Amino acid sequence: MRMTHRRTALIIIILCSINISCEQKKESTIIARVGSVALTREETIDHIDTALGTTQQQLSAYVTAWVNAELIYQESQRSALQTSDKIERNVHDVRRQMVNNAYLEQYVYAESVNIDEQRLHKYYEDHVSEFLAREDMRKLHIAIFNSRERASMFTSYVLRTSNWNAALNDSSIAQSIAATMPEQYYSQQTLFPAELWRASTTLAINDISYPIKIPFGYAVIQLLVMVQQGKSAPFELVRDEIEQRIIIEARRKKYGELLGTLRQRYAVEIFTTSFSAPDTGQQYLHE
DSSP states (O other): OHHHHHHHHHHHHHHHHHHHHHHHHHHSOEEEEETTEEEEHHHHHHTSOOTTOOOHHHHHHHHHHHHHHHHHHHHHTTSSGGGOHHHHHHHHHHHHHHHHHHHHIIIIISSOOOOOHHHHHHHHHHSGGGOBOSSOEEEEEEEEESSHHHHHHHHHHHHHHOOHHHHHHOHHHHTTEEEEEEEEEEOTTTSSSHHHHHHHTTOOTTOBOOOEEETTEEEEEEEEEEEOTTSBOOHHHHHHHHHHHHHHHHHHHHHHHHHHHHHHHSOOOOOOOSSOOOSSOOSSOOO
């Protein structure tokens, strides 16, 4: 009776093992092999950019690169390179760099920096001389119409009322509007078609253009702000740069505080006197 139970238990264990093995095989589809080393589809997908989906071309390219690298690696195992002091030092250095980066990512970069509009404006005011326009910029209103007649009506309306938005909402004009652009800054490289930039150079601040023939209709523009290359850039143009500066400075401060704490926790001795050691070093700090 005991033998029967033991045999039954053994059969169950074997069946479970077979099921687990089959499940694992289903989960991990092998798509390449070099000797006894296999590459699965799941491992491949982990190493390619799948943001826009996975294509056969991406898979094929990675598999080819993996096979080539694995062939060379397996052949290198036959040499003394794998146990050389230089290789061991390089492996240690790479591992230390990776672990350090992971540590900093968790304890320095992961913490969000509180940045409100007041802080952004204060930073801009304190560093305004550092923010210079790299090229001529113009802040414009742009509206595009299906016909010259409607574009002219719009121009006349704005000239009469000095109210761009009211003109856009006028019932006799709105139905013929093909497109509008919210007010924003443009450079010669970002404003298309080129006719619009040429027209903007003839306008004074708050001037509105007459209809401009462009490939897809008739455009009307209004010049709101003009910034010359080399002059102070307005806050709107450099807001993102200011935010990044504040984040970087906050990270540098936290990084310095971390090093200060670690210098107190661990004994540091520098015996080489032929050079001056950096104060904190920015070797691992990503910007």
